[in-house]
Amino acid sequence: MDISVIGLGKAGLPLAAIIADSGFNVTGIDLDSKKCELINSGENPIPEEPGLESLIKKYGGKSLRAFTDYCSASNCKAYIIIVPLFINEFREPDFRTLKGAVKSVGKMLKKGDLVVVETTVPPLTTEELVLRWLEEESGMHLGEFYLAHSPERIMSGNCISRLREFPKVIGGVDKKSGIVAFEMYRKFIPNLHLVSSARVAEFVKNIEGCYRDVNIALANELYKIAEELGIEFYESREHANHEYCHLLLPSTGVGGHCIPVYPWFLIKEMERKGKDEFADLLRKSREINDKMIEYWANKIVIACLKIDKPLNKITICIKGITYRKGVKELFHSRNMALAKLLADKGFRISIYDEMFTREEIEKLGLAWGDPDLADLTFDPFDLKIKLNAQKNV
């Protein structure tokens, strides 16, 4: 059986490679023709993903082939959709990319085909929107084809091991779809769990993200309280944590495509139902995390009091601009937001990030700077503010 994977990004390509490694012919679809060429010549377009290179080398252009046009996948029996879903400026999900992919699949859907959505979506998206789009485009009804949801649970830098070891859930929009999807997926996902519905599978992924966002907000809040009271937060946390307590680490906030996005899926869903107060904690946590840059900006300014120079002459270097250490990704990066916040206020801010060249930093509209030459540096990953003399403040 040939399987198509729609979307060969950081989540889709590792999945496609794992499927090829299980003996299937995989037809990958991606808009990026350069990426398709690389894959087809056995070259890995995501070098930072351990274990991916050998798989692409082995299967790329052979049992794993990549195309920009959907019709190359018309002979497949299963379509896995793993394209990005963003939120717009009103925090509402922007379904355009997903809708386009689903409709393209719908056009070539044949009797008995299976469609699995891996993109993380708000609850009920698969059984309501995706099903409607597929039925509209294919002219068939559910039962003639099968539809399920299995949220990707990867993490940049651990994709291959996550797919091979981490528990993964799958649920159908009806019972038969769930069984058909489970039977196929278990051939390449060893730790697979069939849940009672697509909406449960969707919700599993949503609430996992909410857990992290709320618990990061809690860590940030407790860190602020500890600082205010002159108490060592990290030492306290280490001793508070045990089998029933799992306090996370404080930060400059939460960035990336996942954790700061999923709470909005549920918040907006509750707003639509007139139950705004059912998502109070999620909304408050988002607010706390997003406002952490103001807290850190204030700390940095206070630290400037120890420097015997006019404030407008003090050079401040932010040592990190990505949303997470070691991942070259700026989406909703709170570290970039912090740099911009301080620069907008008029501070002399420069950026140093080992993942970016000076030119790349400058292209973002920011000043590059050597941390050794700055009067003050802030490392957003270990939350340390240092003065020139390497003195901790």
Add this chain to the structure above:
Amino acid sequence: MDISVIGLGKAGLPLAAIIADSGFNVTGIDLDSKKCELINSGENPIPEEPGLESLIKKYGGKSLRAFTDYCSASNCKAYIIIVPLFINEFREPDFRTLKGAVKSVGKMLKKGDLVVVETTVPPLTTEELVLRWLEEESGMHLGEFYLAHSPERIMSGNCISRLREFPKVIGGVDKKSGIVAFEMYRKFIPNLHLVSSARVAEFVKNIEGCYRDVNIALANELYKIAEELGIEFYESREHANHEYCHLLLPSTGVGGHCIPVYPWFLIKEMERKGKDEFADLLRKSREINDKMIEYWANKIVIACLKIDKPLNKITICIKGITYRKGVKELFHSRNMALAKLLADKGFRISIYDEMFTREEIEKLGLAWGDPDLADLTFDPFDLKIKLNAQKNV
């Protein structure tokens, strides 16, 4: 060396018994003369605590003796204070009991004595209030005596095993106090950890409670969202939880002397410092948990729609009134609050609780009722609403 334990309640008596079991002479102090008599005749006043009975039988009246007057403990070299600390109607800690105990200890304090506070207190209480009270009463200064904090970390029904196995922290108000206290405590607490200060030890316990309160609020919020969307919460939670995700269980709220109290310690401390917004998540979580009774009251009323009787004729039985299943304790019990909320609205509410007799229930100003005879029952521990015919709704 003789050790005194001030307060022989659910936390103090197991600790006193453990200390006696390690070969020390223990002088217990408690206001309850009947309890002291029981202990001195080898009888266990807390029968629901596994493992306690054999220790009281073995040491009670011998190396563990209980008195109502402090002067019986005047020859001791170490004083462990483990009395309750409540919050008043303004959510402020009510230090009266603690202050009384500390001052009584202060009066008989001798050079070289050690005082350890086990009562969970707001951060800085030991080094500020307790130290001041001791110095005032003893006429000595720190250095002539030692002072530390080691928060009790027991849990009703698991006290003995917690003391013998669970990690416990201890921290001094100065370095020497920490070392002296650690050296003594390690003789009866096997899993003991010295932390850098009393305030860290205080904070450890505070934030552990906050973690639980916030995460119960999160579970309650996600439960409400799941119900609103027609999604199986428990199934979703089971699959969301893994090594990086620890979603707790929903409930009617949080009761008892600990978890609903500790967040207020930090909230009030921040208010005093004009940093109210540093405790926003803690405050919101308290609110969500306390309001869960309104959510459940509403659910119960909606379930009454399925009963073909006038609403004022429907009998509703709440199957549980304690704050936690299996613990006969009503402090801040949300289940009692739920029963009262419904009764105050005019519903025909009765209570059934296997830990209470009919007379005890009626003494609380509530009606007792046989759940089999009620039209509807609500079990607050498994959150199931059942109609007379045992039908789940």
